[in-house]
Amino acid sequence: KIEKAKPIKCGTFGATSLQQRYLATGDFGGNLNIWNLEAPEIPVYSVKGHKEIINSIDGVGGLGIGEGAPEIVTGSRDGTVKVWDPRQKDTPVANMEPVQGESKRDCWTVAFGNAYNQEERVVCAGYDNGDIKLFDLKTMSLRWETNIKNGVCSVEFDRKDINMNKLVATSLEGKFHVFDMRTQHPTKGFASVSEKAQKSTIWQVRHLPQNRDIFMTSGGAGSLHLWKYEYPAQRSKKDSEGAEMGVAGSVSLLQNVTLSTQPISSLDWSPDKKGLCVCGAFDQTVRVLIVTKLNKV
Amino acid sequence: YLSLPLRGVRVTPANIFCADQYLKVSIPPFLFEAILYAPIDDTNSTAKIGNGIIFFTLYKKEVAMWDSLTLATANKEKLQYLRENAVLKAHEKAKEETKAKKVTKQEHKKYALEATMKLEEAERKRIEDLKEKERQKVTKELALWKKQQKDAEKQKRVQKEGELHQEVEQLKEEKKEKMNKTRIPNEGTSKTRLKPTKGHGSYSMFSENLKEEQLPAPRSAATIKINFTSRVFPTALRESRIAEEEEWLRKQAEARRTVSADLSEVEDLKEEEKNPDWLKDKGNKMFATGNYLAAVNAYNLAVRLNNKLPLLYLNRAACHLKLRNLHKAIEDSSKALELLTPPVPHNEHARVKAYVRRGTAFCQLELYTEGLQDYEAALKIDPKNKTIENDAEKIRHLIQGTMQDS
Numbered sequence: 001k002i003e004k005a006k007p008i009k010c011g012t013f014g015a016t017s018l019q020q021r022y023l024a025t026g027d028f029g030g031n032l033n034i035w036n037l038e039a040p041e042i043p044v045y046s047v048k049g050h051k052e053i054i055n056s057i058d059g060v061g062g063l064g065i066g067e068g069a070p071e072i073v074t075g076s077r078d079g080t081v082k083v084w085d086p087r088q089k090d091t092p093v094a095n096m097e098p099v100q101g102e103s104k105r106d107c108w109t110v111a112f113g114n115a116y117n118q119e120e121r122v123v124c125a126g127y128d129n130g131d132i133k134l135f136d137l138k139t140m141s142l143r144w145e146t147n148i149k150n151g152v153c154s155v156e157f158d159r160k161d162i163n164m165n166k167l168v169a170t171s172l173e174g175k176f177h178v179f180d181m182r183t184q185h186p187t188k189g190f191a192s193v194s195e196k197a198q199k200s201t202i203w204q205v206r207h208l209p210q211n212r213d214i215f216m217t218s219g220g221a222g223s224l225h226l227w228k229y230e231y232p233a234q235r236s237k238k239d240s241e242g243a244e245m246g247v248a249g250s251v252s253l254l255q256n257v258t259l260s261t262q263p264i265s266s267l268d269w270s271p272d273k274k275g276l277c278v279c280g281a282f283d284q285t286v287r288v289l290i291v292t293k294l295n296k297v
Numbered sequence: 298y299l300s301l302p303l304r305g306v307r308v309t310p311a312n313i314f315c316a317d318q319y320l321k322v323s324i325p326p327f328l329f330e331a332i333l334y335a336p337i338d339d340t341n342s343t344a345k346i347g348n349g350i351i352f353f354t355l356y357k358k359e360v361a362m363w364d365s366l367t368l369a370t371a372n373k374e375k376l377q378y379l380r381e382n383a384v385l386k387a388h389e390k391a392k393e394e395t396k397a398k399k400v401t402k403q404e405h406k407k408y409a410l411e412a413t414m415k416l417e418e419a420e421r422k423r424i425e426d427l428k429e430k431e432r433q434k435v436t437k438e439l440a441l442w443k444k445q446q447k448d449a450e451k452q453k454r455v456q457k458e459g460e461l462h463q464e465v466e467q468l469k470e471e472k473k474e475k476m477n478k479t480r481i482p483n484e485g486t487s488k489t490r491l492k493p494t495k496g497h498g499s500y501s502m503f504s505e506n507l508k509e510e511q512l513p514a515p516r517s518a519a520t521i522k523i524n525f526t527s528r529v530f531p532t533a534l535r536e537s538r539i540a541e542e543e544e545w546l547r548k549q550a551e552a553r554r555t556v557s558a559d560l561s562e563v564e565d566l567k568e569e570e571k572n573p574d575w576l577k578d579k580g581n582k583m584f585a586t587g588n589y590l591a592a593v594n595a596y597n598l599a600v601r602l603n604n605k606l607p608l609l610y611l612n613r614a615a616c617h618l619k620l621r622n623l624h625k626a627i628e629d630s631s632k633a634l635e636l637l638t639p640p641v642p643h644n645e646h647a648r649v650k651a652y653v654r655r656g657t658a659f660c661q662l663e664l665y666t667e668g669l670q671d672y673e674a675a676l677k678i679d680p681k682n683k684t685i686e687n688d689a690e691k692i693r694h695l696i697q698g699t700m701q702d703s
Binding site (some may be wrong): 095104175 | 446512513514515516517518519520521522523524525526528532533534535536537539
């Protein structure tokens with residue numbers, strides 16, 4: 001058991017190699033730390049990255065998944081999203097911040113995607129005013145933004161290490177949107193389908209590592225829903241001006257279960273055993289679950 | 298051996314009663330009683346019923362010849378006594394038998410239970426064994442993988458050393474392939490590596506990262522500026538609350554409009570022109586285009602409708618500055634500051650502007666000390682603003698200059 005001074009909000013193993021297994025954490029004071037769990041007194045890397053709590057963290061380039069530099073992205077209540085490279089001290093590699101004079105909104109969630117070769121990376125960030133922004137790190141520009149009318153609690157690409165395929169964004173009021181990321185229309189952006197699962201906030205979405213069309217959402221009423229996405233017959237079509245436009249498919253509910261009366265705030269799948277997942281809830285319990293018959297879906 | 302003829306009646310075992318020394322067969326209306334000469338072993342004795350006779354096979358307790366089957370001396374009392382005794386004995390025997398049966402039953406049950414438990418144990422063990430096997434398999438795989446990593450590292454290290462060595466030799470000897478062949482242990486792999494390194498030139502290998510995979514360098518730092526979809530409230534956006542929020546905002550706007558709306562000219566005005574916010578926007582636009590007089594008019598009308606909006610005075614002060622109506626500028630900035638009295642961070646920005654405008658007006662009237670005072674007040678609110686600092690400095694110099702002159 002290891003205790004640190006500031007409470008820790010989020011963590012990821014995403015940016016470390018399988019040998020090193022360093023845990024990167026973001027805490028309530030805005031500090032990003034990377035810990036070697038064998039020697040946890042002093043962090044391997046530490047930076048006071050943000051002025052306010054780091055709400056969400058994601059890592060890419062480690063664990064044998066994907067190629068390219070290991071990078072960590074953090075999103076904070078101070079409205080900025082920063083990308084860090086553990087080899088570069090003190091300054092972020094990329095910084096997405098509001099224009100001078102703009103009032104800031106909480107960034108609630110961040111995710112990496114499109115890391116299919118060494119140069120390409122994309123970061124998606126969701127904010128409390130319903131904004132979703134997609135930043136391209138290769139061109140260092142804002143690639144797409146939209147607003148889904150509810151604060152965005154969680155975003156995830158179906159796979160970090162492929163050409164971006166699907167993005168699921170979950171929000172308050174029980175809604176989530178699945179965006180088809182293969183075709184970007186110049187004005188309309190990406191096509192999406194949305195579903196209302198329940199009355200309460202959907203805190204997290206996680207795709208099954210073994211099948212990227214299956215994902216699980218966890219809700220504020222203590223429930224877990226397992227969904228399957230079906231692709232449409234044609235994923236893109238031409239609109240009236242001849243520009244390519246994506247077509248969204250459909251989502252169907254496979255199973256749901258209510259585990260607790262408190263929100264289930266985080267969940268993750270095991271990358272080795274198909275169907276093994278773990279979730280943590282506000283009732284101070286961690287539950288390990290097994291989902292069966294995923295082969296037959 | 299005793300055989301008893303029956304006459305046309307059926308016998309069932311219940312009607313035959315046998316005790317130690319007493320034998321009775323009672324089939325109403327017939328009755329046969331025999332008090333035996335010596336006790337017999339009644340558990341082993343049998344009675345065979347068939348063909349109109351009962352055939353008793355009685356085993357004597359003591360092997361001896363009986364004088365007669367029954368006791369001759371048969372006085373009634375003795376008979377009675379014997380009979381009762383016999384009955385009692387039979388009862389007891391029955392009891393004992395039932396007890397014995399119970400005991401055996403229990404034992405049977407226990408045995409059955411134990412057998413099932415054993416079966417379940419066996420099942421459990423089987424599952425445990427399976428689990429153990431799996432566990433061992435996984436640990437073995439893990440150990441193997443670890444070993445592989447170590448070996449791979451070792452190999453690569455050896456190779457790298459080989460290559461560095463190689464490079465050194467190349468430099469010394471001017472690229473003779475023969476040298477390399479003799480030096481390096483793993484020939485095959487190093488040969489293939491040789492070709493590309495030759496092309497590279499000398500020092501590339503040294504300066505390369507010694508990491509296993511070749512990671513790209515960290516990105517060059519950059520910043521992306523973003524805008525947010527505007528939202529007045531600091532809370533998160535929820536669809537279900539949108540209606541409420543719009544309602545609230547609308548009511549706020551309403552309140553600001555109708556503070557002083559009882560002017561006679563009001564009816565002449567169009568709907569839009571009655572809205573001070575709209576007028577303020579109009580004024581701002583005209584200020585931006587340089588039409589300061591028109592801007593002042595717009596602001597005047599707005600003030601008449603609602604004289605509690607500090608921003609109107611603030612903007613009008615700016616117009617007056619441009620028009621060089623310095624006194625009016627000072628008046629308006631002062632009014633604005635009055636209205637901005639609760640000095641909260643919210644109206645920081647506005648207050649800074651007000652102070653700066655008033656300060657500028659004072660300076661243009663050559664009332665430098667008052668001007669400086671205002672600039673310093675502005676600096677106090679916003680110490681990081683360089684332009685204010687610089688202007689304050691200039692004013693100070695001017696004051697010092699005039700003081701020196703006079």
